[in-house]
Amino acid sequence: MNSYIEKVLNEIETKNCYEKEYIQAVEEVLSTIEPVIDQHKEFENIALLERMTEPERLISFRVPYVNDEGKTIVHRGYRVQFSSLIGPYKGGLRFHPSVNQSIMKFLGFEQIFKNALTGLPIGGGKGGADFDPKGKSDNEIMRFCQSFMTELQRHIGQDVDVPAGDIGVGAREIGYLFGQYKRIRNAYEGGVLTGKGLSYGGSLARTEATGYGLIYFMREMLSANSQNLQGKTVTISGSGNVAIYACEKAQSYGAFVVAMSDSKGCIYDKNGIDLNIVKQIKEVERGRISEYVKYRPEAEYIERTSDDSPIWNIKTDIALPCATQNELTLNSAKKLVENGVLAIGEGANMPCTKDATEYFLAHNVLVAPAKAANAGGVATSAIEMSQNSMRYYMTFEEVDAKLDTIMVNIFKSCKEAAEKYDLGNNYVAGANIAAFTKLAQAMVAQGIV
Numbered sequence: 001m002n003s004y005i006e007k008v009l010n011e012i013e014t015k016n017c018y019e020k021e022y023i024q025a026v027e028e029v030l031s032t033i034e035p036v037i038d039q040h041k042e043f044e045n046i047a048l049l050e051r052m053t054e055p056e057r058l059i060s061f062r063v064p065y066v067n068d069e070g071k072t073i074v075h076r077g078y079r080v081q082f083s084s085l086i087g088p089y090k091g092g093l094r095f096h097p098s099v100n101q102s103i104m105k106f107l108g109f110e111q112i113f114k115n116a117l118t119g120l121p122i123g124g125g126k127g128g129a130d131f132d133p134k135g136k137s138d139n140e141i142m143r144f145c146q147s148f149m150t151e152l153q154r155h156i157g158q159d160v161d162v163p164a165g166d167i168g169v170g171a172r173e174i175g176y177l178f179g180q181y182k183r184i185r186n187a188y189e190g191g192v193l194t195g196k197g198l199s200y201g202g203s204l205a206r207t208e209a210t211g212y213g214l215i216y217f218m219r220e221m222l223s224a225n226s227q228n229l230q231g232k233t234v235t236i237s238g239s240g241n242v243a244i245y246a247c248e249k250a251q252s253y254g255a256f257v258v259a260m261s262d263s264k265g266c267i268y269d270k271n272g273i274d275l276n277i278v279k280q281i282k283e284v285e286r287g288r289i290s291e292y293v294k295y296r297p298e299a300e301y302i303e304r305t306s307d308d309s310p311i312w313n314i315k316t317d318i319a320l321p322c323a324t325q326n327e328l329t330l331n332s333a334k335k336l337v338e339n340g341v342l343a344i345g346e347g348a349n350m351p352c353t354k355d356a357t358e359y360f361l362a363h364n365v366l367v368a369p370a371k372a373a374n375a376g377g378v379a380t381s382a383i384e385m386s387q388n389s390m391r392y393y394m395t396f397e398e399v400d401a402k403l404d405t406i407m408v409n410i411f412k413s414c415k416e417a418a419e420k421y422d423l424g425n426n427y428v429a430g431a432n433i434a435a436f437t438k439l440a441q442a443m444v445a446q447g448i449v
Contacts, residue, residue, distance in 0.1 A: 001031070001034065002034045002037050002038060004037060004043070004049065005030050005031070005033075005037055005049070008030065008049045008050060008053065009026070009030060011050070012026055012053060016102075016105075018102070019101060019102030019105060019106075020102060021102045021103050021105075021325060021350075022102045022103075022105040022106040022109065024106065024326075024350070024353075024354060025105075025106040025109050025110055025350060026053050027354065028350070028354055028357075028428075028432075029109075029113065029432050029436070030049065030053075032428060032432040032433065033429075033433055033436045035421040035433070036421075036433055036436060036437060037049075040440070043440065046444070048440060048443055048444070051443065052112075052439065052440075052443065053109070055080050055081065055105060055108060056082060056083060057080075057081040057155075058078075058079075058080050058081075058101070058104075059078065059079045059080075059081070060076060060077070060078055060101070061076070061077045061078075061151045061152075062074060062075075062076065062077070062151075063075045063076065063077040063129055063131070063144065063147050063148050063151070065140070065143045065144040065146075066143060067136075067140050068137055068139065068140055075129045075130050075131045075144070076099075076129060077127070077128070077129040077148050077151060077152065078099065078101065078104045078126075078127050078128055078129065079125065079126075079127035079155055079156070079161070079163075080104045080105055080107075080108035080125055080126050080127065081108075081125045081155070081161055082105075082108035082109060082112055082123070082124045082125050082126070083112045083123045083124045083125075083439070085112075085123060085439055085442040085443055085446065086116060086121055086122065086123055086438070086439070086442050087115075087120070087121035087122040087123045088122065088123055088157075088158070088159055088160055088161055088162055089123045089124065089125030089160070089161035089162070090111070090122035090123060090124065090125060090161075090162050090164070090378060090381065090382070091107065091108060091111040091115075091124055091125040091126040091127070091163065091164070091378070092107075092126065092127075092128075092163065092164045092165055092166030092169065092195075092377075092378075093126075093127045093128045093129075093163045093164070093165065093166055093169045093177075094107070094126070094127075094128035094129075094166040094168060094169065095128055095129055095132070095133050095144075095167070095168030095169050095173065096128070096130070096131075096132060096167050096168045097130055097131075097132045098130070099128045099129055099130045099131075103325070104126050104127065104128060105126075106325070106349075106350065107126035107166075107349055108124055108125050108126035109124070110124075110349055110350060110370065111124035111125060111126055111378070112124030112435075112439065113371045113431070113432065113435035113436070113439070114370075114371040114372070114374065114375045114378060114435070115375075115378055116434075116435040116438045116439050117371065117375055117410045117413060117414075117431060117434060117435050118375050118378065118379040118382065118406055118410065119406065119409060119410075120379060120382040122162075122378065122382050122385075125161055125163075127152070127163055128166065128168075128169070129144075129148060131144055131148075131168075132168070133168050133169075133173065134168075134286075138172070141172065141173060141176065142176045145173055145176035145177045145180065146179075146180040148177070149176075149177045149180040149181050149184070150180065150184065152177075153180070153181050153184050153185060156181075156192060157189065158190070158191035158385070158389075162191060162192060162193065162194060162381070162385060163177075163193055164193065164194040164195045164377075164378070165195040167240070167324065169195075170195075170241065171195065171196075171197055171202075171207075174193055174195045174196055174197070175196070175197055175200075177193060178192075178196060178200070181193065190388035191384075191388035191389055194382075194384045194385060195381065196384070201384075201387075201388050202384065203380060203381075203383060203384035203387055203393075203394070203399055204393070204394065204395065204396040204399055205380060205399035205400045205403065206377075206380050206381065206384055206399075207241065207245070208245040208248070208249075208400075209245075209376045209379070209380035209381075209399075210241065210242045210245070210246075210347065210374060210376050210377030211241065211242045211243065211244060211245025211246035211247070211248065211249060211322070211347065211376075212245055212246075212248075212249045212376060212403060213373070213374070213375060213376015213377065213379065213380075213403055213406075213407045214242070214246045214249075214320065214322070214345055214346075214347045214368070214373050214374060214376065215229070215246055215249040215250050215253065215345075216249075216376065216403070216404050216407035217345070217368050217372060217373040217376075217407045217411050218250075218318070218320075218343065218345045218368055218373065219253065220408055220411035220412075221343065221345075221366055221368050221411060221427065222343060222366070224411070224415060225366060225425060227342065227343070228253075229250060229255040229318075230254035230255070231254060231255070231256065232255050232256065232317040232318050232342070233255075233256050233258055233315070233316045233317045233318070234250050234255045234256065234257045234258070234316060234318045234320060235257070235311050235314050235316040235318075235319050235320070236250075236257060236259065236260050236261075236320045236322055236347075237261045237266070237309055237311050237312075237320070237321045237322055237323045237327060237328070237348075237351070238260070238261060238262070238321075238322040238323035238324075238347070238348065239260045239261060239262050239278055239281075239282050239289045240282065240322075240323075242322040242347045242348065242374075242377075243320075243322040243323070243347065244275065244278060244279060244282065244283070246320055246322055246345075246347050247260065247273060247275050247278070248275055250320075251272075251273075251275065255318070256272055257272060257275075258270060258272060258273065258314065258316070259273070259311050259314050259316075260273055260278060260289060261289060261304075261309055261310075261311045261323065262289040262323075263304070263323075264288060264289070264290065264303065264304055265289070265290060265301060265302050265303040265304045266289070266301075266302050266304070266309060266310050266311035266314075267289055267292045267293065267300065267302075268299065268300045268301075268302060268311075268314055269292075269296060269298070269299040269300075270298075270299075271296075271299075274295070274296060277292055277295045277296065278292065280295075289301075290303075307329065308329055308331050308332050309327060309328075309332065312328060312332035312333075312335055312336055313332075313339075314339075315339040315340065316336070316339065317340075317341065317342045317343070318341070318342060318343050318344075318345065319336055319341055319343075319344050319345075320344075320345045320346075320347050321344070321345075321346055321347060321348055321351035321352060322348050322351070323348050323351065324348055324349075324351065325348065325349055325350045325351060326350065326351070326352075326353050327348065327351045327352075328344075328351055328352045328353065328356050329353050329355075330355040330356050330359055332356065333355075333356035333357075333359045333360055334359065336360075336365075337359065337360070337363045337365060342366065343367070343368070344360055344365060344366070344367045344368065345373050346368060346369055346370035346373050346374060347373065347374055348370065348374065349374060350370055352367075357369075357428060361426060361428065366425060366427070368427060369414075369427060369428040369431045369432075371431050371432070371435065372410050372411070372414050372427065372431040375406075375407070375410055376406070376407055379403060379406045379407075380399060380402075380403055383399055383402055383403075410431075411427075413430075413431075413434040414427045414430035414431045414434055415427065415430060416430075416434070417429075417430040417431075417433040417434040417437070418433075420433075421433060
């Protein structure tokens with residue numbers, strides 16, 4: 001390994017020894033950009049990697065709220081403002097019990113590279129709280145969101161930091177957050193949050209964007225390798241926003257989606273997933289994926305009994321992990337390869353463990369990395385910001401066409417970077433190198449800040 005990269009990694013592991021997700025994310029990037037660092041010895045003198053891997057600002061705060069029983073509950077909120085090199089901080093808010101500083105920093109670090117790949121003027125950040133919206137009433141969620149925003153509003157703004165949604169933060173939560181921001185600031189700053197409802201400044205196609213973008217990237221990656229989606233068997237982990245709309249777009253290209261999941265288990269429908277049923281269960285009833293078999297008795301529900309989701313045991317041509325980080329382990333990767341998987345498309349943030357990704361690449365499986373394939377959501381958020389600035393609404397078709405073009409260009413950047421450094425079809429390294437190169441150029445240009 002390059003001595004400069006090795007030194008930086010050792011320092012990061014020492015300084016952040018309890019933050020395993022963050023260390024993993026940094027290792028994944030730095031281990032792939034070695035060819036660039038080898039050509040730019042001057043980067044060490046200006047501590048470029050040290051600055052790029054240290055957040056510009058990390059904010060932690062108390063979030064108290066009163067539940068429906070009158071009991072006061074206290075949670076911890078975060079906002080990691082990682083990099084404003086190419087625009088205002090931009091990245092989602094996650095409400096989930098697993099949220100901690102390590103996960104926030106890993107997501108913020110990933111977001112820098114993802115946003116750079118879009119070609120749009122947005123920096124990288126992330127935030128959230130260890131609050132679980134599941135099982136809470138609308139009033140409890142509203143009170144929590146208002147408490148969370150009462151502190152967060154001090155640190156954001158449409159030219160400073162623009163949060164959006166992530167796991168546990170959908171249209172309902174964004175609405176409550178935006179209402180509180182507007183109430184406190186006494187101003188209508190439409191571009192301060194993205195993922196808003198269509199009635200108050202949201203963008204058409206934003207809901208579908210991450211899932212659609214994943215499939216647009218997969219389409220380009222498969223085409224570059226003399227393949228396509230038509231007739232391919234697909235399994236998709238998760239059953240939230242990304243998974244649902246990845247399924248919808250994959251089916252529109254003639255793919256045969258046979259399985260989806262949630263944290264408790266997965267459904268396997270050999271006749272093909274009926275997406276209308278999944279939408280009813282998840283978007284309307286907010287229920288469990290296991291309820292699918294009530295509507296389709298011929299389908300099978302497989303309960304999860306270990307760290308490895310049973311969905312990865314199902315034979316498939318294309319696997320799309322769209323649930324959460326590190327959900328696809330080396331054990332699952334081996335099973336997928338044994339069953340002849342052709343391609344992996346990362347719809348979630350860092351859903352494959354590092355050893356799983358390495359195993360796929362070693363066995364000539366095409367991998368669409370999250371920071372490229374998952375970028376459709378934030379790209380469309382930036383389009384929403386533009387519409388807010390112009391006081392203008394684009395049609396669904398206009399936004400979708402822009403999204404398609406952005407994803408085509410992202411794949412092109414990944415492919416060209418991989419080819420420039422003789423990395424073949426290693427689009428994981430290609431994505432990291434393409435994004436890093438842009439960020440490094442901006443960092444050099446702006447001096448030691």
